[in-house]
Amino acid sequence: MIATTDRTPLPRTFFDRPVLEVAPDLLGRLLVRATPDGPITLRVTEVEAYDGGNDPGSHAYRGPTARNGVMFGPPGHVYVYFTYGMWHCMNLVCGPEGVASAVLLRAGEIVDGAEHARKRRLSARHDRELAKGPARLATALDVDRALDGTDACAAGDTPLRVLTGTAVPSDQVRNGPRTGVSGDGAVHPWRYWVADDPTVSPYRAHVPRRRRS
């Protein structure tokens, strides 16, 4: 008997838990994004946890700002930030309202609507590279700051939703240091990925860069 994929939306209670519980539990879940061209479905294969005010690596570490306000709101909503002057990255807010933790979606496998994703990811040489990395994932799914604050648990005709999918068994979950995180936040092994999955991004340690003259 082969398990069929569960298309039921994840309830808000799924996200209203400690972020270190939610992060590994998101692997294998499905993200459905309604793009202007058509729907794209992504199976989540790699994430990172950011533990709000306790975590020097988190955008919320120094309190609420114009950028990170959504992180302090209710769980199950989307936090999108702009970085490196070019890219967007997408998170799902966890924990109760007032607790600013979130899970960064770092990579995934596009299981439906790849023809729409390819049009925005022209440099991808294989479909497994369409969403291999957080900014590639956001680009493939046409996610930018306009989606910041979107409720991913809402019913009806929404731009973005998270479905139950098929959770990855715990013996196939791996974890290690977070990619690109500098300073004291780098010590936590809060990156989680699916073992041996070809859509998981390569690990890159943080490298301080000097500004060009």
Add this chain to the structure above:
DNA sequence: CTAGTGATTCCCT
């Protein structure tokens, strides 16, 4: 395959 570097702009200090 790995390592090095330019691109480009928002946001906080």
Add this chain to the structure above:
DNA sequence: GGGAATCACTAGC
């Protein structure tokens, strides 16, 4: 002012 939860491209092994 200058770093940033990154990517794409190049050189070299």
